[in-house]
Structure formats: structure tokens, C-alpha cells
Amino acid sequence: MSAIGLKLQEHVGWRPRFQNVLSVLACLFSVYMVYATVFGPYRTTLVHLAIFLTASFVLYFLKDEGTDRQISWSKRIVNYVCVIGTLLSVTHLFLNLDRIITSWGASFLTSTDLVMAGILSLVVLEAARRESVAFFVLSVVGILYILFGGSMPGILGHAGMELEQFLYLTAYTAEGIYGFGLEVAASYIFMFLLLSASMTQTQTGRFIMDICNAFFGRRTGGPAKSAVVSSALLGTMVGSSIGNVATTGTFTIPLMKQAGIPAHKAAAIETVASEGSQFLPPIMGAGAFIMAAMTGIPYATIALAALIPALLYFVAIFAVVHFESVRLKLGGLSKEQIPDARQVFADGWHLLIPPILLFYLLMGQGMSPAYAGVITVIASIIVAMLRKSTRLSLGQVVKVFDDGARSAASVVALIVAIGFIQQALVTTGLGPRLSELILMGTHGSLILTLILSVITATLLGMGMPTPIAYVLLALFVAPALEAVGVSTLAAHLFLFYFAIKSGSTPPVAVVAIVAASIAEASWWKSSVTAFVYSLPSFIIAFMFVYCPELLMQGEWPDIALAVVTATIGTVAFAGALQGWFGWTLSIPERLIISVGAICLVSSEITLTVIGLTLVAAALAVARLRYGKLSVV
Structure with a gap:
């Protein structure tokens, strides 16, 4: 076997060949996205998004094939039907692109055009159902409202829409599947998931945790304080609360437990620290970039505005951890567990170059997020190669592109269904009427509107990635906040803040569940404790509104x-x-x-x-x- 083959086996191990094929597809997908970021979309934006959707769905629906996971025959059949349906509908779009994009509406489409649009819509709904039942139900309600809302009385009624027009808007225009949600995933989320994968493989996270343990380890509640700071620093690059918990929590939670912190409290501390990292510039879990696209406010303005609230958040969490540690009379790490700061820094200082470069490219050069992300991903791999202790094998480089693409596929499976909800709000005129209903319920009171927004954020954010929860809130609630006098910037940051916090708020609390599984603690006690620990930080969002x-x-x-x-x-x-x-x-x-x-x-x-x-x-x-x- 060749040397390259042996290196690749470090990544794929002895997995069946089918997963090897998917790994190749994932890597080609990543390479294409890098190409499209540098040189522009292939042919048109619509074609680019169709390629992005196809690769994501193939990776998503076939991710369990050839693994040790048990798959029922019925699910396996559905998987392949969804993949074939995606390939057929997208191929049909490519073959008839010029005719479709120059048509003047649904009346110019053929029966085959409409059937293919319907197939793609069903595949998108199936993907959403697998990721979030709540989001699936919301999408179905949106479709039903588009088709039958014309017969509803009062303020909720609209002019109505024929099935043909709905399918046309859904599958062939920027009002549906190829709309804002998929564009956000392709333009912002993909590249930063790739960056997260590169940071994981280069051991940047471990370097940051060792530095934090060196500085805070010996202090009262040292492991918990180290968890807060390391989660903040690493999480702003990882861009996902769950990803941050999975990355840092495997190290910080056991250390907290060893220091005497109860398991559910260790899980809660890691949860609230990981959540806060999504509000910390420069990346903000891709939220700042999405916000810039939705509001027209420059990214630099958003990132700068979020800086003080983000720092206050970690001041609040750090204070909670310190007061709790003193109250419980907790000590720090033992001398043997505390790394030598000078040695750690000497071995890994070069790993700080990519994050610093990213910040400079975004804030100093005003570079687009995707382009800055590409440069940082490449820089992180090159920088890691400079030192033997962090040098990546070929298999690890492959894993960066493989993991990044697979992570993106799961996000796309959910976010693409936003097209149905966006269409229900925009094409029917429901968006402005929802704002009217909210204002009627709160009688135009600022504090009541803010409280209702928090409740809505908690409900819409259940089990959803933060970017998706934020987009929904921006569509549903932001106009109402602006109507009661909140500035556009403050309104969107407020909603983004509580979209993040929905990850630890019972009863769903997906972030707390992940942390609890690592801590081997009760997920309910962990989520309730995380909610209590978060209360001081809740007032920060109200602070920057007022x-x-x-x-x-x-x-x-x-x-x-x-x-x-x-x-x-x-x-x-x-x-x-x-x-x-x-x-x-x-x-x-x-x-x-x-x-x-x-x-x-x-x-x-x-x-x-x-x-x-x-x-x-x-x-x-x-x-x-x-x-x-x-x-x-």
C-alpha cells in the first residue's frame, strides 16, 4: 500500500468503503466551497446553492450507511429515496436553468417542473423532521398557511396562493428553499464550521485550556474559573454552544468534579460559559454576519457593539462561579495538575496566530467572513505544521475538511426549511401583522414586549442551533421591538442573546443535556442550575436596550x-x-x-x-x- 494510502487509513480506519466514498465527497465539497469563496459561485448563485444543497443532503441522508449503527430497512429506503429525489430535482434544474429562470411565473412551468419542485420540498421537510420535530411542525404550518390562509378571517387572512405558484416560489426562486436560510449556511456557517474543525485538529483548544489552568488552577474554584475563560476564548472560534461543550467540556468538567464541584454544577458552569462564547466577538457563532445580512448594519459595528455586553456576561458568570466556590469552600487544582505556563506558551504560542489573523482580517481589513475564514483555515494548518508537537498528518488534514463538511450538512438539513417560514411571512404579508398582534397584546409597553420576546425566544429556540433560532426571531419579533422604540441594532442583539440562552433553558436545554452527559449528571438538575446561574446575565440584555x-x-x-x-x-x-x-x-x-x-x-x-x-x-x-x- 502507498504511503498516502496508509496516511488516509489513519483517518478512515477500517470503516467500510461506503464511508470512505462519503469522506472523499465531503473533502471535495469543502474544496469546492473554498474555490467558490475565492473565485465566486459557479455559474450563478442559484446553481451554487443547488450544488451546496445537493452535497449536504447526500452527506446527511447517507451518514449512517456503512457504519456500525443499526438502520431499519424502511429508514434505509427513505434515505436513498431522499438522495435520489434531491439529485433528480437539482439535475432537472441544471438542465432547464435558462428556461426556468427566465420564466415569468408558475404559469410558464411544465408539469415536470412542478413535480420536481414538489419532490424537493418533501425532501427538505423530511430533513427538517429528523433534526427538529418542532421546526418541522412550524414549517408545515407555514406551508398550510400559504396555501389555505386566504380563507382565514380577520387580521390573519391573506389573498391566497395557488399550489403551482407556491411550488414555483419554493423551488426556483430566492423566496423559498434557495433563499436566505440556505444562503446564510453557504456564505457564513460552512466556513466557520470548517474553521472549528481545523482548531480541533490543531489542538488549539487544548493549548487555551492549559494556559487558563496555569493562570486560574490554583485559585479558589480554579477549575471552574478556568472553564469559564477557556470556553469563552475557544467558543468564539468554534461558534457553537454544543460544539464548545463537547470540545472543552471533556477536559474542564472532570477537573471541576475532582476539585469538589458537584457533577450537575460542573455541567451547568460549562453550559453557561459555552453559551456566552457565541456572543463574544469576533465570530459570535456566525450571528454577527447573519445580523449584518438581515439588517444592513456593518459587521464591524455589530461586533463592536456586542463587545461590552459579552464581557459583562463573563463578568457575571465569573462572579457566580467565585461566589459559589467561596460558599462551598472549594479549593483549586493540585500542584501536579497545574501546567507550567511558560512551557505551555513556549510549545503552543504559534497556535494563537490564526485567531489573531482572523480578528485582523474581519475588523482591520473589513474582509468578508467567508474569505477571512478560508484564509484562517489554511493559516491554521500551515501554522500547525511549523512545530513538531502540533504537526498534522495527512489523515488529520483530511479530517479537517471531512468533519467540516459533515457538520455543515446537519445544519443545512434544518436551516433550509426556513424558506417555507420566510415565504409564509413575506409573500402573505403575515410579518407586519404579527408585529401588530404582539403590540396589541403588550399595549405597546416596552418592558412587556421585551418579556414576551424572551418567552418567544425560549420557545422558538428549543432544540435549534442558535443561528436558526435567531433568524426566526428576527423575522417574527424584531419588527415589534423596533415598533416600541428599540433601535434595530439593540433589537437584533437582544433577540440573538436570548436565542443563545434558549440552549440552557428548560424544558429542552440541549446544551445542558450534552454537558450533563459528559458530567454523568442529571440533565434536569444541570439545566435548572444553568438557568439559575444565567439569571445575573439576563439583566445584561435588558441593560443594553435601556x-x-x-x-x-x-x-x-x-x-x-x-x-x-x-x-x-x-x-x-x-x-x-x-x-x-x-x-x-x-x-x-x-x-x-x-x-x-x-x-x-x-x-x-x-x-x-x-x-x-x-x-x-x-x-x-x-x-x-x-x-x-x-x-x-
């Missing part, structure tokens, strides 16, 4: 003052939540501090003074009772 200075909007002195009061508010709320703030707090003191922290949400000077006074008064009473400050 205080635009936290989004870098305003004069620098006002921004600095807002940061100080917001920091006091979040830390105070964390202390009230944990019942410890230098001294053990009584229930009345905790309530007073909580009210004071909530008052600090607003930038209004009167409420700020009241909030600071309440916090100071409660702490003064605690000091009189206990004397000098407890050791922290």
Missing part, C-alpha cells in the same frame, strides 16, 4: 459610566443570587440587592442612584452583622 451606551452608542464618558454601573449591577445580582457578597447575605439583604441591581439596568440617573444606594445599604448592614470582610 442603556445604548453599552452598545458603544454615545460619548466615551457616558460609555465608561455605563460600564461601571452595569458591572456593579451584574456582580451585585450574582452575589444576591448566591447569597454571598463578601459576607453571607440574609434573604432581605438578597432581595434589596436584587432590586438595586435591577434599578441599575437603566441609565437614568435617578434609578442609578437608587440602585447604588440599595446595594450599598444592604452590604453595610451585612458588614455590621459580620464585621470584617470574609476571605475570598
Whole structure:
């Protein structure tokens, strides 16, 4: 066997040949996406998205073939039917592209055109059903509303749409399957999933965790604090809460348990830290790029605006972890478990070059996200080759492109169905009417509209990747927030914030479930604890709505003052939540501090003074009772 063949076996092992073929397809898919990013889409955007969809669906529906997983014959038949259906419908589009794209509507389509459109629609629905039953139901409801909503009375009624017109818009225009959702996946999400795969193979995550353990390991609750910081740094590159938990949690959670932190609390800490990383610039889980596409606000403006709230989030979580560690009298890591910072940095400093390069390309050069991602992926592989300790084998390089493409396929299986929902909102005029219904229910009250938005975010975000949950919220809820006076930037950041937090909010809490499985803890206790730990960070989103200075909007002195009061508010709320703030707090003191922290949400000077006074008064009473400050 050739040397290349032996290297490839490091990646594929002894898996059946079918998976080898899929790995080749995945790598070719990744190479094509790199080509399309650098040189532009093949022929037209529609053709490019059709190729992207086809490769994704082939990888998605055949991912279990040739593996050890047991597949029923009925599911295997459906898998191949979906693959054949995708290939037939896309091939038909390619062969008749000029005629279809120049047609003036559904009346110019043939019966074969409509049948192929129907087949592709059914395949998309099947993919959505497998990924999320809730999203599948939402998509079906959207289709039914498009077709039969014309007979509905009152504000929900619309002019109606024939089946032929629906199929035309769905399968051959940017109003349906080849619309915003698939374009987001191809333009933003794919390349950063590829980047996540490269960071995993180059051991960048392990380097970051070792550095954090070296700095925080010996301190009170050291492993937990290290988990917070390492998850923040790594997660902003991984771009997925679940991916971050799976990557960092396998290292941080066992260390937290060894330090005496209960399993469900270790899972909760990793969950909230991994979630927050999606709000931290520069990548923000691809959210900033999607937001820029939806709102027209420049990416740099969005990333800069998110910086202070993101840092406040981790201040809040760090405070919760510290107060909890002091209250439980937890120690740090043993001397043997703490890496030598100088040695770790000397061995792996070069791994920081790709993240720094990415930040420079995005913020300094204003480069497109996909193009910057391509350069960073290539740079991460080249940089890793510079040192023997991080050098990649051919099999590992193959795995970068293989894993990236397969991860993207799962996201595409869900996000492509957004085309049905987008069409239901746009073509029927339902979007503006939904805003009217929300405003009628809240009577135009800002605080009630914000609270209803949080509830909606939790419901729509159940079991869905953050980018998809955010897109739905941007379509459904953002217009209502803007109607009650919230700026476009603040409204979309608010919704994105709570789309992220839906991953740890019961009853679904998919991120907490993954963390709990690693910690071997109860997923319910883990999700509830993660929700409680997140409460101090919840007020941050309300803060930047009421205080635009936290989004870098305003004069620098006002921004600095807002940061100080917001920091006091979040830390105070964390202390009230944990019942410890230098001294053990009584229930009345905790309530007073909580009210004071909530008052600090607003930038209004009167409420700020009241909030600071309440916090100071409660702490003064605690000091009189206990004397000098407890050791922290």
C-alpha cells in the first residue's frame, strides 16, 4: 500500500468503503466551497446553492450507511429515496436553468417542473423532521398557511396562493428553499464550521485550556474559573454552544468534579460559559454576519457593539462561579495538575496566530467572513505544521475538511426549511401583522414586549442551533421591538442573546443535556442550575436596550459610566443570587440587592442612584452583622 494510502487509513480506519466514498465527497465539497469563496459561485448563485444543497443532503441522508449503527430497512429506503429525489430535482434544474429562470411565473412551468419542485420540498421537510420535530411542525404550518390562509378571517387572512405558484416560489426562486436560510449556511456557517474543525485538529483548544489552568488552577474554584475563560476564548472560534461543550467540556468538567464541584454544577458552569462564547466577538457563532445580512448594519459595528455586553456576561458568570466556590469552600487544582505556563506558551504560542489573523482580517481589513475564514483555515494548518508537537498528518488534514463538511450538512438539513417560514411571512404579508398582534397584546409597553420576546425566544429556540433560532426571531419579533422604540441594532442583539440562552433553558436545554452527559449528571438538575446561574446575565440584555451606551452608542464618558454601573449591577445580582457578597447575605439583604441591581439596568440617573444606594445599604448592614470582610 502507498504511503498516502496508509496516511488516509489513519483517518478512515477500517470503516467500510461506503464511508470512505462519503469522506472523499465531503473533502471535495469543502474544496469546492473554498474555490467558490475565492473565485465566486459557479455559474450563478442559484446553481451554487443547488450544488451546496445537493452535497449536504447526500452527506446527511447517507451518514449512517456503512457504519456500525443499526438502520431499519424502511429508514434505509427513505434515505436513498431522499438522495435520489434531491439529485433528480437539482439535475432537472441544471438542465432547464435558462428556461426556468427566465420564466415569468408558475404559469410558464411544465408539469415536470412542478413535480420536481414538489419532490424537493418533501425532501427538505423530511430533513427538517429528523433534526427538529418542532421546526418541522412550524414549517408545515407555514406551508398550510400559504396555501389555505386566504380563507382565514380577520387580521390573519391573506389573498391566497395557488399550489403551482407556491411550488414555483419554493423551488426556483430566492423566496423559498434557495433563499436566505440556505444562503446564510453557504456564505457564513460552512466556513466557520470548517474553521472549528481545523482548531480541533490543531489542538488549539487544548493549548487555551492549559494556559487558563496555569493562570486560574490554583485559585479558589480554579477549575471552574478556568472553564469559564477557556470556553469563552475557544467558543468564539468554534461558534457553537454544543460544539464548545463537547470540545472543552471533556477536559474542564472532570477537573471541576475532582476539585469538589458537584457533577450537575460542573455541567451547568460549562453550559453557561459555552453559551456566552457565541456572543463574544469576533465570530459570535456566525450571528454577527447573519445580523449584518438581515439588517444592513456593518459587521464591524455589530461586533463592536456586542463587545461590552459579552464581557459583562463573563463578568457575571465569573462572579457566580467565585461566589459559589467561596460558599462551598472549594479549593483549586493540585500542584501536579497545574501546567507550567511558560512551557505551555513556549510549545503552543504559534497556535494563537490564526485567531489573531482572523480578528485582523474581519475588523482591520473589513474582509468578508467567508474569505477571512478560508484564509484562517489554511493559516491554521500551515501554522500547525511549523512545530513538531502540533504537526498534522495527512489523515488529520483530511479530517479537517471531512468533519467540516459533515457538520455543515446537519445544519443545512434544518436551516433550509426556513424558506417555507420566510415565504409564509413575506409573500402573505403575515410579518407586519404579527408585529401588530404582539403590540396589541403588550399595549405597546416596552418592558412587556421585551418579556414576551424572551418567552418567544425560549420557545422558538428549543432544540435549534442558535443561528436558526435567531433568524426566526428576527423575522417574527424584531419588527415589534423596533415598533416600541428599540433601535434595530439593540433589537437584533437582544433577540440573538436570548436565542443563545434558549440552549440552557428548560424544558429542552440541549446544551445542558450534552454537558450533563459528559458530567454523568442529571440533565434536569444541570439545566435548572444553568438557568439559575444565567439569571445575573439576563439583566445584561435588558441593560443594553435601556442603556445604548453599552452598545458603544454615545460619548466615551457616558460609555465608561455605563460600564461601571452595569458591572456593579451584574456582580451585585450574582452575589444576591448566591447569597454571598463578601459576607453571607440574609434573604432581605438578597432581595434589596436584587432590586438595586435591577434599578441599575437603566441609565437614568435617578434609578442609578437608587440602585447604588440599595446595594450599598444592604452590604453595610451585612458588614455590621459580620464585621470584617470574609476571605475570598
